[in-house]
Each structure stands twice: as C-alpha cells, then as structure tokens.
Amino acid sequence: MKFELTEEQNLIRDMVRSFAETELAPSTQSRDEEEHFDRELMFDKLAELGLTGIIFPEEYDGAGADYISYAIALEELSRVCASTGVTLAAHLSLAANPIYLFGTEEQKQKYLIPLALGEKMGAFGLTEPSAGSDAGSTKMSAVRDGDEWILNGTKIFISNGGEAEVYVVFARTDKEAEKHHGISGFIVEKDTPGFSFGNKEKKMGIRSSPTRELVFENCRIPAENILGNEGQGFKIAMETLDGGRIAVASQAVGIAQGALDEAVKYAKERKQFDTCITRFQGVQFQLADMATQINAARFLVYNAAYRASAGLSYSLESAMAKLMASETAMKVTTQAVQILGGYGYTREFPVERMMRDAKITEIYMGTSEIQRVVIGSTLIK
Amino acid sequence: MKILVCIKQVPDMESKFKIDGNGTWYDTNDLAWRMNEYDEYGVEQAVQLKEQMGDSDLTVLCIGSAQVKETMKKALAMGCDRGAHIEDDAADSHDPFEIGSIIAEYARDKEFDVIFTGMQSQDRGSGQVGILVAEMLDIPGVSTVVDFSYDDGTINVKRELEGGIKALVKLNTPALFTCQLGINTPRYPTLPNIMKAKRKELLTIPSSDLLKVACVQETSAIFFPEKKGGGLVLEGDSGDVADQLIEILKDKTAVLA
Ligand SMILES: Cc1cc2nc3c(=O)[nH]c(=O)nc-3n(C[C@H](O)[C@H](O)[C@H](O)COP(=O)(O)OP(=O)(O)OC[C@H]3O[C@@H](n4cnc5c(N)ncnc54)[C@H](O)[C@@H]3O)c2cc1C
Numbered sequence: 001m002k003f004e005l006t007e008e009q010n011l012i013r014d015m016v017r018s019f020a021e022t023e024l025a026p027s028t029q030s031r032d033e034e035e036h037f038d039r040e041l042m043f044d045k046l047a048e049l050g051l052t053g054i055i056f057p058e059e060y061d062g063a064g065a066d067y068i069s070y071a072i073a074l075e076e077l078s079r080v081c082a083s084t085g086v087t088l089a090a091h092l093s094l095a096a097n098p099i100y101l102f103g104t105e106e107q108k109q110k111y112l113i114p115l116a117l118g119e120k121m122g123a124f125g126l127t128e129p130s131a132g133s134d135a136g137s138t139k140m141s142a143v144r145d146g147d148e149w150i151l152n153g154t155k156i157f158i159s160n161g162g163e164a165e166v167y168v169v170f171a172r173t174d175k176e177a178e179k180h181h182g183i184s185g186f187i188v189e190k191d192t193p194g195f196s197f198g199n200k201e202k203k204m205g206i207r208s209s210p211t212r213e214l215v216f217e218n219c220r221i222p223a224e225n226i227l228g229n230e231g232q233g234f235k236i237a238m239e240t241l242d243g244g245r246i247a248v249a250s251q252a253v254g255i256a257q258g259a260l261d262e263a264v265k266y267a268k269e270r271k272q273f274d275t276c277i278t279r280f281q282g283v284q285f286q287l288a289d290m291a292t293q294i295n296a297a298r299f300l301v302y303n304a305a306y307r308a309s310a311g312l313s314y315s316l317e318s319a320m321a322k323l324m325a326s327e328t329a330m331k332v333t334t335q336a337v338q339i340l341g342g343y344g345y346t347r348e349f350p351v352e353r354m355m356r357d358a359k360i361t362e363i364y365m366g367t368s369e370i371q372r373v374v375i376g377s378t379l380i381k
Numbered sequence: 382m383k384i385l386v387c388i389k390q391v392p393d394m395e396s397k398f399k400i401d402g403n404g405t406w407y408d409t410n411d412l413a414w415r416m417n418e419y420d421e422y423g424v425e426q427a428v429q430l431k432e433q434m435g436d437s438d439l440t441v442l443c444i445g446s447a448q449v450k451e452t453m454k455k456a457l458a459m460g461c462d463r464g465a466h467i468e469d470d471a472a473d474s475h476d477p478f479e480i481g482s483i484i485a486e487y488a489r490d491k492e493f494d495v496i497f498t499g500m501q502s503q504d505r506g507s508g509q510v511g512i513l514v515a516e517m518l519d520i521p522g523v524s525t526v527v528d529f530s531y532d533d534g535t536i537n538v539k540r541e542l543e544g545g546i547k548a549l550v551k552l553n554t555p556a557l558f559t560c561q562l563g564i565n566t567p568r569y570p571t572l573p574n575i576m577k578a579k580r581k582e583l584l585t586i587p588s589s590d591l592l593k594v595a596c597v598q599e600t601s602a603i604f605f606p607e608k609k610g611g612g613l614v615l616e617g618d619s620g621d622v623a624d625q626l627i628e629i630l631k632d633k634t635a636v637l638a
Contacts, residue, residue: 011575050572063572
C-alpha cells in the first residue's frame, strides 16, 4: 500500500490549484452575491483544461485519468469556488458517467463525446417534489408511443438546470411494477418541444450554481433515448449516485480546506491581548482538529476513489466518504467563522460563504441520514 | 527545427528558508518544488515556436536529482516532445560555469536552431547560465527577452534594459535567448496532456558524462541580511514628543531645513 500521489496527480493538483487561484478566485465573491453563473469561466475553461472528461477513456475524448485525479481536481476547484465544483460534479458524475456506464455505443458517440469535450454541459434530474430521499416514488411518467417516449412531470432542484444541453432524467415507465422496478432513465436534449425550465432557486449557498426545475409537458423524445433497459432506471440512478458521492465528498474536502487555509492565515496575523491569537492554545487546538478531520475525510475520499478506478465495489466507501467529508466541511467552516470572530461573520472574508456552501454537501446526492441508511444497511445485511 | 529549452527546479518562493549545515546553500529538506518562473516563460516560448513551425522537435533539459523529473513532466505536459534529465545529486554545488558547460556539452553535437533558458533562477539568481551556454557553443545569445518572433530564419526580439528602455534585436539562427517576465503567459498543462506526458521519452544521462570543467567560483557563505534597527520610539507627553521630533527632523533630514 502506497500513500503517495503519482506525478500526474501532483501535476493535476498544481494545475487546477493555479487555475482556481488565478482565474476563479477574483470573482468567487461577486458571483455568490449576484447569483451569477459565468459559463465561460465555470465550464468552458474547465473544458479547455480537459477537466470535463477527466475519467473517461481517450476513445471517448476523455483524459483517461483516474478517480483520484478527479477527486483532486474537484477538491482544488471547490477550495476556491464550491459552485464551480458542483457544476463539474453534476456534469461529469451525474450526466456523462451514467451514459458512459449504461449507454449504447451510439449514445456514447452522440452524447458522451461532446460532454467529455465540454462542448455540451450535462445535468441529472432525479428529485421530484414528492420524491427526494425516496427516489423510488418517482412520479414523472414516460409512455411509449410508436418510436417515441412521451414524458410528463417535473423534476426539482436540478443543478446546471437551464444551462445544460443534455439531461439524464428518470421517469416511471411501468405503473404496475413494484415501486423501484418501474422506473427508467432517459436522455433528453435541451430545446426539445415540451421541455421547459422553472425559475432559478434562491439559495443559501453555492449561489453561483444554477438550480432549476425541469418541466415536461407531453415532451416527445426518440425511443432510442432510453438509457439502459426499461425498468433499470432505479439501479442506474443509484449507481450514478455512488459515483456522485465521491464528487460531493471531494467538493466538501475542498470547501473545508479552503476554510482552514483562511483560518490559519487570519490567526497568524490577528493580535489580541498583545499577542498573536495563534499563541492561544484554544485557537491552536481548534486548527489542529480541523486539519486532522480534513485529512481523515480526504483519505476516505481517496479510498473510495481508488476502489472506483480499480473496479472494486465502492458504494459503502463512497457513502462513508460523503458522510464524513460533508459533516467535516460543515464543522470546519463553522469553526473557521469562529476563529475569524466578527470579521468571519461579514462578507469581507470568504469563510461565511464557505459555511453557507458547506451545508449543501450534507443534503444533495443523498442526505447524511441517507448515507447512514446506506452504511447501516450494509452492516446488518 | 530543433529547439532546446533548459529549466531548473526551484523551491516555492513562499517557503520558509533555512541555511544548511555548511552555510553555503539553503536547507533543501521539507520544501515544495516548482519550475523556475523564468523557465516557464522559456517553455511557453519554445512551445509557441514549435507550434508555429509545425515540423519541429522540442527537447526540455534539466539538471538535478531524480526529483526534478516531476518538473520536467510539467514541461512535457505543456508541449515539449522529449526530456533530457542530466542526473546530478549535487547540482546545487556546481557554479554557473559548470552548469553552463554541462548544457553546452549536451547540446554541442545536436544542432539546435534555437535554445531558450530563463533569464535567471529564482534561487541562485546568477543570470549567467544562458549567456555562458551561448558563449561556449559559439552562437549569439540575447538576454532579458520580453518579446520574440520568428520568421523564415530571422528572429526579432525585444529586450528589456534598465530605466524603462527597450531594445530591438535582429539575428539569425542558431541562437540562444534568456526569457524575462512579460514575454508571454505560460499555459496550463491540460489534463489530457498531463496524461500523455508520461508516454513521452525522458532520457537520463549522468552529469559525469558531460561535466568536463572545474568550478571557477565558490560561494563561501550564504546568510540572511542583518535586521535593520527597530526604529526610534519617542517617549513623554505629546508636547515633548513633538519637540523631539522637530529636532530630529531638523538634525537628520532636509524636510524642515
Ligand atoms: C442546491 C441543490 C442542488 C441539487 N441538485 C440536484 C440535482 O442536480 N439532481 C437531482 O436529482 N437532485 C438535486 N437536488 C436534490 C437533492 O438531492 C435532494 O434535496 C435530497 O436528496 C433530499 O431530498 P428532499 O429535499 O426531498 O428531502 P427529504 O427526502 O424530504 O428529507 C427531509 C429530511 O428527512 C430525512 N429523511 C428522509 N428519509 C429518511 C430516512 N429514511 N431515514 C432518516 N432520515 C430521512 C432527510 O435526511 C432530511 O433530513 C439538489 C438539491 C439542492 C438543494
């Protein structure tokens, strides 16, 4: 066992860090304040760097890198801008990856390649108003009509909604079948008649990432746009989320590391009681706990990422990584605000944004409670 | 066209430096390493020239221990075609004359049309290596280049002089250029190119094969400059302090003369 990154992984970290610090950082705060999604910066530039297809093989125009490289890239982006992190995570893990894993060769040629190249952006629609954690109660319907499927229903809280060109969505194709068995996955292109978007959500955090409702009203798509087999949708969604959890966990580690870096920098400069506040053991111990928890979370992420690349099972490990990393992000960002005191609570410093951004990592791609359900049920199986 | 770019691996300049045991260099333990900033400009310029020429071959050269290969990988990922790693675990102990002669010895029979180096290294900062290589190879060398263009065997460059003055220089290949800040913005190595870099040729050559000269200068000590005095603190009530201040200003400066 080797606890060492490869030369490529180190180069990727350096490259993404330097991109994030030079190009993303100057506008992170204003994009948050103005809820502005800057596609050229937050997606097109990632495409130029080859980040939009990191993990896919070269035959599909990916970079052919491993999951650890992907985790590192997401961590470094999110350390500076968590909204850019989720843009990439939703695009790659939730839209491109299920097409790579379950798509036909034609679907890969038509959709995966432009997604990997970042010519098109992807999004994933599973959540519905009455089907959140309980994705099995999906209500959106898909009815076969000749060589088309007719989609009806709504999806809510969809990251990259309205911006993406390619949507992987889930709908009930068999009302009679048992709850989880009657669902199928579909690929829907933006601008298909009958497919529209609701308003952008006003959010607490990741405010420069657009989150919108998808509305399907007698939306007709070609029969060949079914993803995988009919009735396989729930399995596809769950396997997609297993991979997505590695991405959210990496995002959470990045947010936490960003907050720790800010806290250390501030504490080294701030003087109270005639001395630097780092001289107070109370402050030093907090920093020590933050750093230790972040490293623990990071290694859980690397472990899940390693297993995903090695072709081993990783559902349990990615749930653990996501649970630990997101709760660490919430704890560490809250502590960072505490270390910056009143300044930390203002928008003069980035830690209040990081605290708001951290919260979502405990909610999306399965709440912390759902991660515990996944982990717990594996233990008692 | 055959192009060579010479790079050095240096510590991150944000590091906390300590003097090593001999007192002649900094302690190289626990430092983060990166490509010398001026050499990044050299690599970028070399890659741009290669892209302009189409049919060309770009070699990146670096002298140092096995650890420098990581920095060479970055240059390969930025677009260099092949790497020549001159292995030397004591590279820091060589003076600029020795380093220059190692590079010249490597380049001598390879007929490079254009050679790029950085203007100086961020750690030693002698600014001599590039110019020495040109001299040893008996080709023209132009230093502190801030603009470069190539057209049909002729190279036009802009040099930076002191006092905000610039100079235009025209010359033919083969030639050597040392790159200064402002010449270009180095590209990010893209993910696919990082992955492809590991398939590029990276030859290792022991420096003993190339080092045929002895050093001509020796650094006897390196040290942190002594801290300047901590200023003068005036004490007393405000009237007194103001009087003292006026006296000092009259005495030591011209502001109240
Ligand atoms: C900003 C943002 C972006 C999102 N992006 C996407 C996207 O791109 N695609 C997409 O499909 N969805 C997306 N979502 C939806 C997200 O995945 C869901 O919000 C999440 O899964 C929780 O579902 P819910 O909101 O309906 O909460 P509910 O499921 O109603 O949960 C409410 C509470 O009950 C708890 N709970 C529920 N079930 C259990 C249980 N069995 N045991 C214990 N506790 C339980 C939950 O943990 C939670 O605390 C996004 C959401 C947000 C806010």
